[in-house]
Amino acid sequence: MQRRTFIGAGAAMLAAPWVQAQTLPAGPIRIIVGFPPGGGTDVMARVLAEKLSAVWHTSVIVENRPGAAGVVAAEYAARQPADGSTLLMTNISNHAIAPSLYPKIGYSVEKDFTPIMLVGVTPNLLICRAGGPARTVQDVVALCRSQPGKIAFGSSGAGAAQHLALEMFKLRAGVDALHVPYRGSAPMLTDLVGGQIDFSFETMTSATPQIRGGKAVAIAQTRLHRAASFSNVPTLAESGFPGFDAGTWYGLVGPARMPAALVGKMNADLNRVMTMPDVAQRLDSFGAEDGGGSAAHFGEFINAECVKWARIVKEAKVKV
Numbered sequence: 481m482q483r484r485t486f487i488g489a490g491a492a493m494l495a496a497p498w499v500q501a502q503t504l505p506a507g508p509i510r511i512i513v514g515f516p517p518g519g520g521t522d523v524m525a526r527v528l529a530e531k532l533s534a535v536w537h538t539s540v541i542v543e544n545r546p547g548a549a550g551v552v553a554a555e556y557a558a559r560q561p562a563d564g565s566t567l568l569m570t571n572i573s574n575h576a577i578a579p580s581l582y583p584k585i586g587y588s589v590e591k592d593f594t595p596i597m598l599v600g601v602t603p604n605l606l607i608c609r610a611g612g613p614a615r616t617v618q619d620v621v622a623l624c625r626s627q628p629g630k631i632a633f634g635s636s637g638a639g640a641a642q643h644l645a646l647e648m649f650k651l652r653a654g655v656d657a658l659h660v661p662y663r664g665s666a667p668m669l670t671d672l673v674g675g676q677i678d679f680s681f682e683t684m685t686s687a688t689p690q691i692r693g694g695k696a697v698a699i700a701q702t703r704l705h706r707a708a709s710f711s712n713v714p715t716l717a718e719s720g721f722p723g724f725d726a727g728t729w730y731g732l733v734g735p736a737r738m739p740a741a742l743v744g745k746m747n748a749d750l751n752r753v754m755t756m757p758d759v760a761q762r763l764d765s766f767g768a769e770d771g772g773g774s775a776a777h778f779g780e781f782i783n784a785e786c787v788k789w790a791r792i793v794k795e796a797k798v799k800v
Contacts, residue, residue, distance in 0.1 A: 514550030520685030550574030600768030707767030
């Protein structure tokens, strides 16, 4: 039995180049990102693209197609061939929130995409500029109550993760605040640091450089537990809002009807890339946790997120 197993494993290794040739596209592979360079989704995509280029022995190119909080990119990716040549670095905005916000959205999350792998879940960070008007969640609540509808919270776009985290906060805190959508995180952070807006529930991935550089201050984080990379920043759940959970997640999907063998190979290679020490270190620095696992696991995760955020959209009466 052991000999048969060894022979089978050896045959599988000998066949690996042939299997790869059959399942991976021959030319360059594009990872579509629905936000401008510098945002959390873009950073995650570039971390993976560099390693996948080496693993797959082909160019893996990140292509930015910003607009409508990732919806433009998702609509584009859904129409591409299902041969693995075009993937989408999707996230909570276009894959879990948008279906409830846009009644005429140009794709079905369930029917038009093939889940490949969850890359990670990060907290959003409630941030303000250095020298800004608050240092605690209680300060933020008091400020919003003192000036209803005037305290400005920026986001990377209407319907983005930052926007819905704000809506959840408004519901739970019983406050009114002004939502200011931008075309991506980078321009929003520029205005926040410059004082044009007051706060943001920014993704940890794109907020981290501003915080480390002393230009922004982290007030709270939005998952149920503290990220190891920001262990000194309290969660909203421990700051008077038990159960508050509004993490941002990232993952790779492809168009619908991708061959199962291709999905399996991409998933296995992505799991291998995620364990590389330098990749793991980068993801840890962004607070990205709980990534990896099977394509089926990612599909179940997406379904649960769609249900969760549909409820928030309905309760908060969010319109875009």
